[in-house]
Ligand SMILES: [Ca+2]
């Protein structure tokens with residue numbers, strides 16, 4: 001059986017061995033090149049191919065300069081849905097009030113903000129003063145800086161973010177005048193103003209950075225003034241006849257309502 005089947009197969013092999021499909025023409029390198037460039041169409045095709053060979057390395061070498069402004073190229077193996085999140089702050093409103101407070105006096109500075117339109121990040125309250133009325137007969141008695149103890153009363157503001165907010169403060173050391181300190185009432189959860197990168201949907205990220213209508217209403221900054229008065233150096237009664245004297249201090253409270261615009265741009269990742 002095997003012998004019978006092999007006979008026709010041998011014949012085919014024999015035939016294939018003697019077929020010369022190109023009529024015996026020899027395909028050397030000169031012939032190949034002359035065939036590839038024989039027509040105008042082939043020349044055009046080669047010219048276009050050559051142009052791309054040159055253009056691709058140039059394109060990738062200068063890829064980052066073709067990106068839109070704000071796009072960032074970082075290392076990685078493929079494009080992902082990462083986002084750069086940054087914040088632009090603007091002063092929406094500022095105000096300032098100065099009052100002379102007597103020693104031991106409590107005074108409430110008030111400021112009202114009602115506009116619901118701007119997206120607010122925080123309200124900054126700065127308490128500042130110098131030493132303006134301390135005097136005495138002894139030139140060796142040093143002036144001391146008074147203490148304006150501040151306490152924010154937030155009952156008339158519709159709402160604010162407690163973590164991260166500062167609602168009290170004081171003037172610090174009696175040796176430093178003029179002096180100032182700042183309290184910050186946060187109106188957006190977790191807001192620091194720092195840029196960051198995160199994944200997820202753009203709309204969800206933008207939705208995190210809204211004030212939810214917080215921070216509208218009447219802000220009250222209660223200041224309690226404690227004078228601190230210098231005495232003559234060395235032993236003796238304090239305050240003695242040569243000690244300084246004063247009535248109180250001129251206190252300025254300033255308000256700054258800060259609006260925030262969030263910018264969410266896609267991080268562009270290319271092969272390293
Ligand atoms: Ca003083």
Ligand SMILES: [Ca+2]
Nearest residue numbers: 133246248249
């Ligand atoms: Ca004073």
